Amino acid sequence: MSAYQYQDFKILEVQGVDTKKFLQGLTTADLNILSPTSNILLTAFANLKGRVISLSFIKYISDDKFLLSVEEGILEILLSWLKKYGMFSKVSFSINDQYALFFTDNGFLKHDILHIGGLEFDISFEEVQKQNILNKLAIIDKKNTEKFLPAELELDNLENVVSYKKGCYMGQEVIARIHYKAKLKKELVVVKTSFDVQEQDLKDQYSKPLANVVNKVFLDNQCYMLVVFHKEATESEYQLEDGHKIIKC
Numbered sequence: 481m482s483a484y485q486y487q488d489f490k491i492l493e494v495q496g497v498d499t500k501k502f503l504q505g506l507t508t509a510d511l512n513i514l515s516p517t518s519n520i521l522l523t524a525f526a527n528l529k530g531r532v533i534s535l536s537f538i539k540y541i542s543d544d545k546f547l548l549s550v551e552e553g554i555l556e557i558l559l560s561w562l563k564k565y566g567m568f569s570k571v572s573f574s575i576n577d578q579y580a581l582f583f584t585d586n587g588f589l590k591h592d593i594l595h596i597g598g599l600e601f602d603i604s605f606e607e608v609q610k611q612n613i614l615n616k617l618a619i620i621d622k623k624n625t626e627k628f629l630p631a632e633l634e635l636d637n638l639e640n641v642v643s644y645k646k647g648c649y650m651g652q653e654v655i656a657r658i659h660y661k662a663k664l665k666k667e668l669v670v671v672k673t674s675f676d677v678q679e680q681d682l683k684d685q686y687s688k689p690l691a692n693v694v695n696k697v698f699l700d701n702q703c704y705m706l707v708v709f710h711k712e713a714t715e716s717e718y719q720l721e722d723g724h725k726i727i728k729c
Contacts, residue, residue: 490550493548493574522537528654579595613705629692668709677696682720
C-alpha cells in the first residue's frame, strides 16, 4: 500500500460529553453519518461570512471524542476559534501525537488519520500534492485561510463535505444562499506551467487580476496549481503578466 505521512499537519483531539453536539454546530459536514465502521469525513470550518478557516479530516472515535487534522500554520487560529465557541460546552482540546494524517491508497478521499507506526512510506509530498491538486482537493494553510468560500473550492463535489440538511452551523446562511440562489462567477481550475510560480495572486498579460492560487507543487519540471479564476475559465491557456503561460489540465 502506498502511504505518506503529512509532516505539516497536527492532530487535534476534541474530547468531552458535548463534543459531538459542539462540532456539529461548527462544521459543514453532518457528523451523524459517522460511526465506528464509517469513521472519517472531510469537513470545513467556516467563519460567519462563510469563508473556510480550515479544511480538516475528522475521525470518529466515540460521541465524546473526535480527531481533527489541522495544517500546522493555522493550528492556533483554529484552536482559538474553537475555544471561543466552546467556552460554555463541556469539551477540551489537546494535540494527539500518537496519530497523524496519512495519504493512503484505501483511505477516504485517499486520506486517513492513523496511529503512527507500521506503515512504509514510498511516495513523496510532491507526488501526493500533485494528486491532491489534480483531484481538486485543497489544503488550507496560513496563506489561504478565511479566503475562499466552500463553493469556490467546489467542496460540494466532494463526498459529504457540505450538508444542506443537517440544520444550522457556523457560516451556514451564506454557504446555503450561494448554493441555492447565487450564480458563482468564479471557477476552480487545475493548471500547469513550466516555471515555479511564486505569486499567490495571478495577473493576466494586461496586468488585470486573473486567479488566486490555492495550492501548488513543482514536480518533474512542471508547476501544478489549483487556482480560483475570477470568472469562468473559457480558454485552454492564459498568458500571465510576466509573459509565461499557464495551461489548463
